[in-house]
Amino acid sequence: MSERVTTADSVRNVDGYRERALHWLVLSGNRAAVAAVLVTAVVGFFAVSTRVGLLAVGPKSAAASAFASGFISGTVTLVTIALSINQLILSRVFGSPNELFDQLGGTRDLRRRVRGHANESAVPNDPAEFLGLVAGTLTERANRLATACENADGDHPSDVDDYAAGIGAYGESITEKIESQTAIVNVLEVILGTEYARNLTATEWIRNEYGDRLSETATAELHAIDDLLEAIAVTRQFFKTLSLQQDFARLSRVVAYTGLLALVVSVALALVYRTGSVTVPAQYLPLIVSVGIGVIVTPLALFISYVFRAATIARRTVSVGPFVPPEERSDDE
Template identity: 75%
Template sequence: MSEDVSTASSVRSIDGPVERATHWLVLGGNRIAVSGVLVAAVVAFFFPLARFGVLAIGPDSAAASAFASGLISGTVTLVTIALSINQLVLSRVFGSPNELSSQLGGTRDLRGRVREHAGESAAPNDPAEFLDLVAETLAERADRLGSAVENAAGGPPREVEEYAEGIAAYGESITAKIESQTAIVNVLEVVLGTEYARNMTATEYVRNEYGDRLSEEADAELDAIDDLLGAIAITRQFFKTLSLQQDFARLSRVVAYSGLVALAASVSLALVYRPDSVTVPAQHLPVVFSLGVGVVVAPLTVFIAYVFRAATIARHTVSVGPFVPPEERSD
């Protein structure tokens, strides 16, 4: 096969503690847990500064006005933004009967093509099981292509054999990493890389370079592989839509809850301060101040945690087909 065209025999893997930690932070981790880590980092940052007097938090400081005005207005603004996002999500799920029928027809067409290639009576409804069926069928069709090429007269082209082996390994690697009944975002993670695009390009190369030397059986298997790779490209975009809609719906709800708590905390902390004293012992004020700041910034950390994942998914799913931006390849 050409030096510039090759198959991707495996989906990407996350290796090393730094990569795993980064992956957990921006994509794989539970968003509430990520938000909790960010809140803990904020508290850990402010406590020593307040404890050793780097920050002025006494009765004569600006802490009271900060809690009473700036943080309250910031919390209200953030909650408003989250609710606006919720309205945007709702607008995406509405549609006329014609639009909804078109969406349903497209989904049924995709499921029907996969079902025919797999030889099944019905395609599964669970996203993980559906992608698993696509991957298993892809590996099976690649094995059939390899067998058809081996049995061809005149000897098989070595490049086609390598192609079939690479595609089969790619399908098997997807199957190995998928867990049934898992969250959509976890299913999406498996096919978030650019491997599908490399394999689509390799399929195009094999068809144009060796298509006239393949038997009808091998050509049919190559058509099925091409269609299944296209199904992976479409499926990952559809799963991206579902995942982001679910995340933004959860985001608006969690920000509304945490925003109410943050607002109450801001008011409470503002009332702790008197003109010349505070209502808590001075030795406890650094702890109260640091924990209060952590509670107040909780809606922001929730927002950041969900934006991390949304931005990461959007960055890695820019392209629907074999056109892959350089930034996505470098990631």
């Protein structure tokens, strides 16, 4: 195709150990596992620091006041934030009948579009299977476009052949990465990149540049491809909404659970200290304090792990159309 406009023939791949590790940390990894890694790092830091004498946790240290005031107030504040997030999620699921009908109507209209282009009686309810159907139909329509151009009388532009091949490969790359019955966030990962935007622009360019030279059949296939790319763009944003709502609802629950445990441990560690002495042998204090701090920071570690993913998804899905901010484009280059 022209150097000015090209298709994206594959979704983004994560290569290299460093990039994979970062991808796992901020997006693909289980959030509890990510939080466990953060907590382990904190426990290890305090265990080593107290062992070598860098940090003091003995009877005459300031550890008691830290557990009695700073950690308790911090835990209560974090739990309050989690409950506020829960209220925000609840506000998103409420609405008047008219608003709910509008939401339902928009979702059903998207499904009708895909069903019509796929020539199916119904489309799957499973997000992964739905996106797989869109991608498979996109590949099929691209192949039909190539066939229609080959069967047309006279020469046809080579740019259209390149375009059809690129769109078909793009659909195949999505299909290869989709697994049925997987979590919405894993489905969303596949289409987080800006490839759909490049392909929408390429479709517009092909239509404007060669539309008058294409047969009716080829024009119809081009329209179907454009519609399916729009479906991917809308599906991407819709899955983002569902994924973030699920994550934040889960976050509020786990922070409430671990926040209560962290509060109890903070109080318990504060009561271990007496004036000038402790209730346990002093040699065990570094281990007890390190593990206790690990329990106390668990709610914060969970909060950070979920914020990592929410911020990454929000940044990479900031655009719903072919206008892509430079920062988002740089992620895919």
